[in-house]
Amino acid sequence: MAHHKTKILAMIGMLILMDGCSWFKKKGRGNQAAPRKPKSADIRSGDDGEPGLSHRANVRFKKIFLLRNDYARALQLPPNQLCVEAGKDCLENYNIVLGGVDANLMLYERIEKPVPTSPIAIERVALQACARRVDLDFGGGSPLIFTRIPASSTNFTDAHKDAVQRLYRNFLQRDPTDGDYAGHEKLLDSVSSMVSGNEIGKTWAKSACWMVATQLESVLY
Amino acid sequence: MSRSKKNSKNHKRSGLDRREVLTQGLILAMGPLLWSPRRLLAAETATDDRRFLIVMHGSGGASIIDSFMALSSNEVRSAGGDANQLNCYEPAQLVSFSDSPLRAVNYQGTIAVLGNLKVQGAQDAFVRKHKQDMMVVTTESTSVTHTTAQKRSVTGNEAWSGRTIQEVVAASYGKGLPLANLLLGQGGFVEHGIDSSLPGFAKGILVNEPATWSKGLSSAYGIDEAPSEEVMAVAREIRDQMLDAPSAFYRTFKESPVMRDWIRARSDTRDLFERSKLAAGLDISSGNANAIELMRVFPDYTWDPYEAQAILACMAITQGTTCTVTLGPSFTVVSKGGLSETRNPPIGFDFSHASHRGVQSLMWTRMLSITDRMIGFLKSKEYPRGGSYWDRSLAYFATDFGRSKIRPGAADVFASGHHLNNGVLVISPMANGNKVLGGIDPKTALTYGFDPASGRPDTGRKTEEKDLFAGLLQAMNINTSAVHGAPDMRAMRRR
Numbered sequence: 001m002a003h004h005k006t007k008i009l010a011m012i013g014m015l016i017l018m019d020g021c022s023w024f025k026k027k028g029r030g031n032q033a034a035p036r037k038p039k040s041a042d043i044r045s046g047d048d049g050e051p052g053l054s055h056r057a058n059v060r061f062k063k064i065f066l067l068r069n070d071y072a073r074a075l076q077l078p079p080n081q082l083c084v085e086a087g088k089d090c091l092e093n094y095n096i097v098l099g100g101v102d103a104n105l106m107l108y109e110r111i112e113k114p115v116p117t118s119p120i121a122i123e124r125v126a127l128q129a130c131a132r133r134v135d136l137d138f139g140g141g142s143p144l145i146f147t148r149i150p151a152s153s154t155n156f157t158d159a160h161k162d163a164v165q166r167l168y169r170n171f172l173q174r175d176p177t178d179g180d181y182a183g184h185e186k187l188l189d190s191v192s193s194m195v196s197g198n199e200i201g202k203t204w205a206k207s208a209c210w211m212v213a214t215q216l217e218s219v220l221y
Numbered sequence: 222m223s224r225s226k227k228n229s230k231n232h233k234r235s236g237l238d239r240r241e242v243l244t245q246g247l248i249l250a251m252g253p254l255l256w257s258p259r260r261l262l263a264a265e266t267a268t269d270d271r272r273f274l275i276v277m278h279g280s281g282g283a284s285i286i287d288s289f290m291a292l293s294s295n296e297v298r299s300a301g302g303d304a305n306q307l308n309c310y311e312p313a314q315l316v317s318f319s320d321s322p323l324r325a326v327n328y329q330g331t332i333a334v335l336g337n338l339k340v341q342g343a344q345d346a347f348v349r350k351h352k353q354d355m356m357v358v359t360t361e362s363t364s365v366t367h368t369t370a371q372k373r374s375v376t377g378n379e380a381w382s383g384r385t386i387q388e389v390v391a392a393s394y395g396k397g398l399p400l401a402n403l404l405l406g407q408g409g410f411v412e413h414g415i416d417s418s419l420p421g422f423a424k425g426i427l428v429n430e431p432a433t434w435s436k437g438l439s440s441a442y443g444i445d446e447a448p449s450e451e452v453m454a455v456a457r458e459i460r461d462q463m464l465d466a467p468s469a470f471y472r473t474f475k476e477s478p479v480m481r482d483w484i485r486a487r488s489d490t491r492d493l494f495e496r497s498k499l500a501a502g503l504d505i506s507s508g509n510a511n512a513i514e515l516m517r518v519f520p521d522y523t524w525d526p527y528e529a530q531a532i533l534a535c536m537a538i539t540q541g542t543t544c545t546v547t548l549g550p551s552f553t554v555v556s557k558g559g560l561s562e563t564r565n566p567p568i569g570f571d572f573s574h575a576s577h578r579g580v581q582s583l584m585w586t587r588m589l590s591i592t593d594r595m596i597g598f599l600k601s602k603e604y605p606r607g608g609s610y611w612d613r614s615l616a617y618f619a620t621d622f623g624r625s626k627i628r629p630g631a632a633d634v635f636a637s638g639h640h641l642n643n644g645v646l647v648i649s650p651m652a653n654g655n656k657v658l659g660g661i662d663p664k665t666a667l668t669y670g671f672d673p674a675s676g677r678p679d680t681g682r683k684t685e686e687k688d689l690f691a692g693l694l695q696a697m698n699i700n701t702s703a704v705h706g707a708p709d710m711r712a713m714r715r716r
Contacts, residue, residue, distance in 0.1 A: 055476060085433060085443075106408035106409075117426065119487035180463075187455065
């Protein structure tokens, strides 16, 4: 009986020791043991709060189907008409570098990491898709993103701001920060000095749309 | 670096101007990386003594006994074999040459399952024209599964830490080239190797649509509705500096390798491509002076992807962008019209399962025709250091495996299966041309190996995948000491 009691006491002692060790371990971490402030709110709202640096980031690039769907939804265009080259959906031309597969070529494993031409292909798709949206919005009818943008104004008007806000909400699901607005205003300044009067609004719209569509936040996740 | 050290570093930075911190962050993210094109461009002039590897793949099993090592029925009978049961040809179907050990099959027939497609094989014309550069190497591979066998045909069965032969050549001769290793083909022949120590610039670049792919080397080339280059440059700068750099997304995930790669590619790589005007230079269109001649040489490029591949391959080599190209017929049907105009049967050479001789003849003719035209073009283009591009090129006819050696009852039309035993064709001024290395047993139609030093046939030897791999690289003047156990394949080199 005494033998069993000794055993039980020894086990209880070990449990206390283990718990004590883990307490010291936690204590030794100092502030890091405290729950970290969730940063997602900062990231979503885009405020000036310093976001936490992720050391274990598992960032991926949007593969062809995700990219196509996101662009189509953001620009409210049919998914197979974002860009057309040589008479067909241009995304198909860059299928492999955009992480697609091709059974005809017996390539069944998609690339997980971008290759050097992946960002270039995406910039190309974005440029054509944005140009298509801008042409539709400036062509009369019912504009969806670029409404009432003056054709030749060099001032960053409320119409410009509204368009920027729609771009950010559609592509990034957040509102633009003050810094984002400043970037688009600077773009308008530059465009005004580079193109002739009636082309200012349209050129700004295409470039502004392309900037948002190809931002890191838009193509990586 | 410990977390506390990182925190203190960040704390020190807080005294700096915010933009400076962000700019430094971006520069750090881009970093001195393996495939930094600017670094490579600087080194370009140092490596102008290049060699070029053309991997011309025959998907599905290009059989050497239906081409340059074909047997005649008389030979089989003389050796005591059963000519009715062995895949051998009647003397009238075969061409031998007094000044060459190579054979040629001029098979004529039809392929019933392809709408009685007429086949008119004429391998002899190719041999007469190129025999001095043609070398046949007998082989014994290790897999009859297509993709596995294809991959092994370019890795020597993982002989060099899993690098492909294209990657080895690109690592040796591709420094400074923007598209060192261009993969235009299909299947296991264009898979990446598994050696993580491979320099980034040597990694293959896959092309799925050869006729239009080059446009994807530029963000705006050929897009009529694009803003001017100046406007795009400003937009790019604002995006990078004012939108991305301060964003919470970038600051949170900037340590991600994918993000670093992305930033590097859209800045350094894009700059290099734009500066080199690659998209315009490799564009297959009448607006590109470089392409016009090749569009005449390969006029069917609009509907035959193999011809488009050949145009892109020739342009890439002769414009100094590439040192190895991989191309070949695919497993997909290619036809301008109906079934009876088929140029590429379904599953390529592997359609021999349905009609062996007709398909072998059709596919060999197809590959030799493209090769002949590519050689002609490369011979006509002078390499900057003198001589032609062809003088520095080696075409390796990689294939999955051989085909079965038997036939039923002296049939001329029959089906075949996969077989490990085969041989491959190599064409190059650097190869030991006008040679058959190894031999064939006329009783079994099985090939055997050769002495690596003298090239003497040796019935007791087999040429393994790693031996062939090493021999090809040695012929291209590449040190193969990294290939464990591979002999010096002196017999495969001209000098």
